[in-house]
Amino acid sequence: MDLLANLALGFDAAIDPGALLYCLIGVTLGTFIGVLPGIGPLAAISLLLPLTFYVPATSSIIMLAGVYYGAQYGGSTASILLNLPGTPSSAVACLDGHPMARQGRAGVALFMTTIASFAGAMIGLVILAGFSPAIARLGLMFGPPEYFAVMTLGLVAAATLSGSPLRGCSMVVLGLLLSMVGTDVNSGVTRFDFGQPALMEGITLVALAMGLFGVSDVIASINNVRHAAPAGSIRMRDMLPTREDWARSWKPMLRGSAIGSFFGALPGTGTSIASFMAYSAEKRAAREPERFGNGAIEGVTAPESANNAAAQTAFVPTLSLGIPGDAVMALMMGALIIHGITPGPTMMTDRPEVFWGLVVSFAFGNLMLLVLNIPLIGVWVSMLRIRYYVLYPFILVFIGLGVYSVNNSAFDILLVAGLGVLGYVLRLLRFEPAPLLLGFILGPLMEETLRRTLTLSGGDPAALLNSPLSVGLLAASLGLVVWSALPRRRARPATPSA
């Protein structure tokens, strides 16, 4: 069977000792930064980007992805023990996880979140492996106009679904503008170089990601990360759930995984929205909703399986179509492009070992996480004692050395400092950096497909609307813009000053 042959191919790629080692490094690091409040997966992946230059393509994505889904496991630890979310997507786990800890059931909550995370990730993984090839086959029929339309829809969705559409769109445009820096491939003209030879190759993704998600995050977080050390330690004996815990949890885990898989695959919605949706769905469906907020186990297992399922299915559009749904996926895509692999339908046929290797490595990674998070939970709990003031100088030096190592250029360090200030200013002015990054990565690809479309059609812009598919996709983008603008208008008179 086709799937079995593919899985065997992936198994060969993932069982390689090097790949296994990077997988282990990724998931361990992911759990670590997930546990620690104040540093999230986005910053950690930005920090690791330069290291991927020294690692084969598949292994580097295996490592970065491990950080991403590993952080989903670790994030709930601080939520449960300290009522501080370790990552944004585990904020919901505070609601019932911390009450469980106060009732002396912290161990059970930690055990069940790990089980829920594993279940969610496995269901998400099945969907990733099952749906991606079919979507990629559809994508193979795309020409430049369809690609342009798909990318437009992806960008519009990312810009409108998270927060204010106007602000999201303006950040996409700013990201597109930043991608213009450097030599224009079509004319050979160097744009926006300000006489700096170092800018001839453009702003490196590493510098942009580190500036926006590393430096500006640190600036905003020093003196601002709440810290509390957990009391006591977790013993294996305290972790075992009762029969009732299992009975209450298995259905919410399945529902959470389904909700998470759906929202993960959509562009613009990610793990945080998935976990929130799963929690509110569980609360609405519950026979005794009053238990929620007072340590209901379903309130922990449903959102935790949802964010892990979403972390897996987020790879569907990225790997099968080359359309990243959020900033983390944009970084993954950027890392693949650094290695000369453009994710998308052709990658599935030309480099099947990359896709299937990833799928199998995700399964290995989640098995490793099961071991890391149940027998070794005590290690992570003690990590919560690390203070932010110890961590941030290390992060900043890591950023400096990392960005320097890409081109051996000290100019890039100054660039990171500048982009960090830009990121901090944007943050203060309440602009989201994620759509900016998406615009930056998709910008060159969109410019290329648009130009190719127009060249093929002899300059007739109607070529963009030649196939029903591209018309449909562009219409969907337009509809999304209109839809996102509408409820605000209606909401204004709906909240009268009475």
Next chain:
Amino acid sequence: MNTRLEESVLLPGDLAGSRLDGQARGLALRLRAALAGTDARELAGGLFLFALGLFATLYAQRYAFGTVTRMGPGFFPVVLGTLLCGYGALIALLAVLRRERPQAASSGTEAAPDEAPEPVRWTNLALVTLGLMAFGALLDTAGAVVATLVSVGLYTWADRGCTVRRSAALAAATTALTCGLFVWALRMPLPLWWG
């Protein structure tokens, strides 16, 4: 509540004094009255994007624009710069149009768009930027060890509880850890010392 533009923002104390003649003062007062209750961050955000877009559009004038059929290198920068200008202007305009009227504000029913704006952490901003710049300047000249020691020395003082002992300890530990990781474990070609 949000920070709203107040007298002090548009009319700093010394400007309100005798140095302004009547006309300018009248204009400033009218401007202040017109903008009272505007969300300052929202307005600043719009103006910031407008300025960025304007700069990009003007700077890109030096590149050939071309035509839609044969786009020059200046085509996308100008289109995107203009688009950014438009978005910035729209955000700024909406900030002014949606300002809280004094009577609406007193009734307290109009929902504030967000919670309190994030405070500006000037010390963090200055020390982190300065540290990174020092790191960049020293790395090629004095080597990674000196650059790391100096920059960490700067970074640590952003934390309020920092002491000389803690700063020195963190500088030494971070230097050993990062230089060890990058040079020995990852074998990156880094100049450890000067020369």
